[in-house]
Amino acid sequence: MSAALPRRTLWLPLLLHTGLSWSAETPDTDAVVLETVVVTDSGASPYAVRETSAATRLNLSPRDTPQSLTTFTRERIEDQNLQSLRDVLDNTTGVYSYSYDSERVVFSARGFTIDNTLYDGVPVAPGLNTGSSDASLDTALYERIEIVRGATGLMSGAGNPSAAINFVRKHADARTPEGMLTLTAASWNDLRTTADVSTPLSADGRVRARAVAVYQHRDSYMDLYENEKRVFYGVVDADLTPITRLSLGYDDQATRPQGNTWGSFPLFFSDGSRTHWRRSITTATRWSYWNNDTRTAFAELRHRFGNGWSLRSSVQRRETDGHSNLFYVYGYPDRDTGEGLFPYAYRSEDAGRQNTADAYLSAPFTWRGLQHEWLIGATGSWLRGDADEFAHGEMADTGNFYDWDGSYPEPMFERVGTDIQRNRTRQRAAYSALRLALAEPLKLIVGARATRYRAEQYYLYDGPETFQHDHDRITPYAGLIYDLGSQWSAFGSYTQIFKPQNLQQADGTYLDPLDGYSQEVGIKGAHFGGRLNTALTVFDTRQDHVGVSDVGRYVNDDPTRPAYRQADGTRTRGIEAEASGSPLHGWNLSLGVSHFRMQDGDGETIRRYVPRSLVRAFSSYTLPGDWQALTLGGNLNWQSASEVEAAQNVQGDVQTIRQGSVPLLGLMARYAFDAHWTLQVNGNNLLDRRYYVLDEYANLAYGAPANVAATLSYRF
Structure with missing residues (x-):
């Protein structure tokens, strides 16, 4: 890391533990030592979990969580060979991904961009280049990945009413040496090797370590493209006492794409007719690259008091660095000669630094013979982001695009960059949640987050001023769960979230933050002793204070800066159905179906490029008897039709490009030799x-296109 964690920040969890443990009951010397909780055993089946805190920080069963929730366990990630966050989200109920080019990926849920990412429940900033979660994050570092859909202001702070992605890190839980080594060979010269090793560091197993390493190099179905990935994660878990655990960890992920695209290929010829390129088409050059590094160091302290209360505190330092050399072409080529395109090149460097601290106290208690739980916490986040761009000299003509092979000459870039973007954002918040058992079958969850948001943001192409944000917001949370019997529960919830925006009105004032709301009602089930979780949800998600063009008006009468006005804008209504778990021994399944409608404040359908209906299905079955070494499985991802309007020529005529429904079929087979x-x-x-x-x-x-991967694994 280029910058060390502040010493006083590292001591925060220890100080919190020391101060609060004085008031705790002292356990008897003969008290039973708590067994280490292994995260992979938290589920009742390989694809289901018994408890999750992703929505509220309260430890709840999926059935008692009054929001739409999808969990990817370690087993399912491995069964489907899901290597990146995009792989995971492309198999998630109600989530759709699209890309601006080979590197910039955007995720959406219920029609809104997903920009809420958390590590072990602590929010981190989204990617600088897309404003969405980082699609390249490797899954090898995490025990499970949880996706909560809807507004998630209680957990996330500022963001969109789309979804929150919570990464649950792996920990060193093994008290004897164990591990797994894998080697994967896939289409387009894709070679990947991973190592995941755990070992005790002390004779009694109280101090343990775990290390995960990944190396991958792959080509692509796209011409010129190749990517190298290097990932390392290490964590040490120490049982300071039978009821106190300290965790120290660090991860480093580097991606090195070359021959990457920036933007898309030409859609129309100069005569207005559509182009039809081969799937390997690229507009990249041989000198294009887009290198990214993400490093995170964290410390976490967990303590359980003698009265059943627990404290969890953490600090985290996250650093991101990007270096890019980019190129694209634009215009309308001549159908016969392939000429007529214009080149554009871009070089930039960006750096992000974020410090976060979080601590919360969980207090279960009994009142009137029923079990309840109260949680209170505080969090702080300090983000600094900077980006520079580098000017360049004249560029050569692109020539005949039919002959494009990426050998276009690299322009001469300046050695000193220009400040293009600055971001200084500070969020401080206090949050609380309370679960009350109002009666034996009826539970109420209420909570709120009080956030103080301060930011100074500058972007060169938005004008010369620095955007100043100063907001104090309270985001409430409410959920009601009613048990309908031993297997079913009905639920309803109301959640909020907000997001500051940089758009200005004609008088120069900024628009109010976007306000997001989600209302959900549905039914959830836990079947076969908790081995199978089901859910059916009807939702209504809204976003108000949406900026719309104030036609004919300009910011402070500056004709180069169009003004905006705010309106109560978008509304999404839909339904989601999901089932995951093991209905029979050896049979694992996950099935998700979703559909929504999205309209603006005038009732017009918007964002038609996002498919309205999705099906995400995967199932695996381990054969019985003499064939139990063989597991067979398959998946179907289906999306409904979508469309977008594109400029057809230089005159600005528009043509609608439509993509029909897309079924994607996959199969898997695994054989255990021993x-x-x-x-x-x-x-x-x-x-x-x-x-x-x-x-x-x-x-x-x-x-x-169609592709295949073979993975050889060794466990010890």
């Missing part, structure tokens, strides 16, 4: 469906 060695094969898009991925700017990208 208790240590397994071989698994995964195939994707086996029907070899040719399709586009659309975005709001009509940047089209081809989806990956």
Whole structure:
């Protein structure tokens, strides 16, 4: 890391523990030592979990969580060979991804961009280049990944009413040496190796360590493209006492794409007719790259008091660095000669630094013979982000695009960059949640987060001023759960979230923050002793204070700066159904179906580039008897039709580009040679469906053709 964690910040969890433990009951010397809780055992089946705190920080069963929730366990991640966050979210109920180019990926849920990311429940900033969660994050570091849909202001602070992604880190829980080594070979020269090793560091197992390492190099179905990934994660867990654990960890992820695209390929010829390129088409050059590094150091302290209360506190330092050398072409080529495109190049460097601290106290208690729980906490986040761009000299003509091979000459870039973007954001918040058992079948969850948001933001192309944000907001949370019997519960919830925006009105004042609201009602089930979780949810999600163009008016009468006005804007209504777990021994499944409608304040359908209906299905079955070494599985990801409007020519005529429904079929097979060695094969898009991925700017990208991956694993 280029900057060390502040010493006083590292001591915060220890100070909190010391101060609060004085008031705790002192346990008897003969007290039973608590067994180490292994996260992978928290579920009743390989695809289901018994408890989650992703929505409220309260430890609740999925059935008692009054929001839509999807959990990817370690087993499911491995069964589907889900290597990146995009792999996970592309298999998540109600989530759709699209890309501006080969590197910038945006995720959406219920029509809104997903910009809420958390590590072990603590929020971190989204990616600088997209404002969405980082699609390249490797899954090898995490025990499970949880996605809560809707407004998540209680947990996330500022953001969109879309979804929150919570990464639950792996920990060193093994008291004897154990580990797993894997080697994966896939289509397009994709080679990946991973190591995940745990070992005790003390004879009694009270101090343990775990290390995860990944190396991957791959080409692509896109011409010129290749990417190298290096990932390391290490954590030490120490039982300071039988009821106190200290965790120290660090991760480092580096991606090195070369020959990457920036933007899309030409959609129309100069005569207005549509282009039809091969799926390997690229507009990249051989000198293009987009390097990114993410480093995180964290410390966490957990303490359980003798009265059943518990304290959890953490500090985290996250650093991101990006270095890019980019190129794209724009215009309308001549159908016969391939000429007529214009080049554009861009070089930039960006750096982000974020410190966070979080602490909360959980206090279960008994009142009137029923069990309740109260939680109170505080969090702080300090973010600094900077970006520079580098000017360049004249550029050569692109020539005949039919002959494009990426050998276009690199322009001469300036050695000193220009400050293009600055961000100084500070969020401080106090939050609390209370679960009350009003009666034996009826539970109420109420909570709120009081946030103080301060920011100074500057972007060169938005004007010369620095945006000043100063907001104090309270985001409430309310949920009601009614048990309908031993398996079913009905629920309803109301949640909020807010997000500051940089748009200005004609008098120069900034628009109020976007206000997001989610209302959900539904029914949830826990079946077969908790091995299978089901949910059916009807939702209504809204976002108000949306900035719309104030036609004919300008900020402070400056004709280069169009003014905006705010309106109670978008509304999404829909339904989500989901089932995950193990209905039978050896049979694991996950099925999610979603549909929504999205309209602006005038009732007009918007964001049509996002498919309205999605199906996410995966199932695996381990054969019985003499065939129990063999596991077979398959998945189907289906999306409904979508469309976007694109400029057809230089005159600005518009044509609608439509993508029909897309079914993507995958299969898997795994054979266990013995208790240590397994071989698994995964195939994707086996029907070899040719399709586009659309975005709001009509940047089209081809989806990956049929591909296959084989993974050899060794466990010890």
